[in-house]
Amino acid sequence: xxxxxxxxxxxxxxxxxxxxxxxxxxxxxSDYFIWYKQESGKGPQFIIDxxxxxxxxxxxxxxxLLNKTVKHLSLQIAATQPxxxxxxxxxxxxxxxxxxxxxxxxxxxxxxx
Amino acid sequence: xxxxSQNPRHKITKRGQNVTFRCDPISEHNRLYWYRQTxxxxxxxxxxxxxxxxxxxxxxxxxxxxxxRPKGSFSTLEIQRTEQGDSAMYLCASSxxxxxxxxxxxxxxxx
Numbered sequence: 001x002x003x004x005x006x007x008x009x010x011x012x013x014x015x016x017x018x019x020x021x022x023x024x025x026x027x028x029x030s031d032y033f034i035w036y037k038q039e040s041g042k043g044p045q046f047i048i049d050x051x052x053x054x055x056x057x058x059x060x061x062x063x064x065l066l067n068k069t070v071k072h073l074s075l076q077i078a079a080t081q082p083x084x085x086x087x088x089x090x091x092x093x094x095x096x097x098x099x100x101x102x103x104x105x106x107x108x109x110x111x112x113x
Numbered sequence: 114x115x116x117x118s119q120n121p122r123h124k125i126t127k128r129g130q131n132v133t134f135r136c137d138p139i140s141e142h143n144r145l146y147w148y149r150q151t152x153x154x155x156x157x158x159x160x161x162x163x164x165x166x167x168x169x170x171x172x173x174x175x176x177x178x179x180x181x182r183p184k185g186s187f188s189t190l191e192i193q194r195t196e197q198g199d200s201a202m203y204l205c206a207s208s209x210x211x212x213x214x215x216x217x218x219x220x221x222x223x224x
Contacts, residue, residue, distance in 0.1 A: 034212045043215035098208045103155030
């Protein structure tokens, strides 16, 4: 069946460095992708989304890149801060933004001071 | 606070008991979703509503689970005859035209 997965379970970065979190998806019909941040004991928090007709979208300190050819999604965080430490999930949907999402397993980002 | 709210935040129950959780979505969001999340895993879809209509249920949702959204606003998720395997975080999310916005979740522990 379709799945969304992350390449690495953990990522440790130095405060101030840029972080790159990668995600592979297998459903070629997916047309909407989203990144969430989840801190311990809290629900997932929306970070940034992208539709399949785009290959890059920028937010505040974050950029999402979509490569549909290899079915790869990445989240770049500029100047990583201690507050960025959390678990990050990518999720996808084949039916647009206002519909159910399929999540990957999550990757833990740890920021070293 | 105009985000998604869930109550209770924590629930401890004995095996075999029934539990009910409530979700209040963001105002005017027409879709409401329930997800379940276990430690170290991503959220898994359970069911969703468009207004008061339940449009899809996952095969994860056994007969012991039932969800309602009677007036198209808040929703309840009931688990009957709880089992230890039901222990998880139950997340609610809502959406309108954009992505899903999640609540803080209800953590269920079945002893």
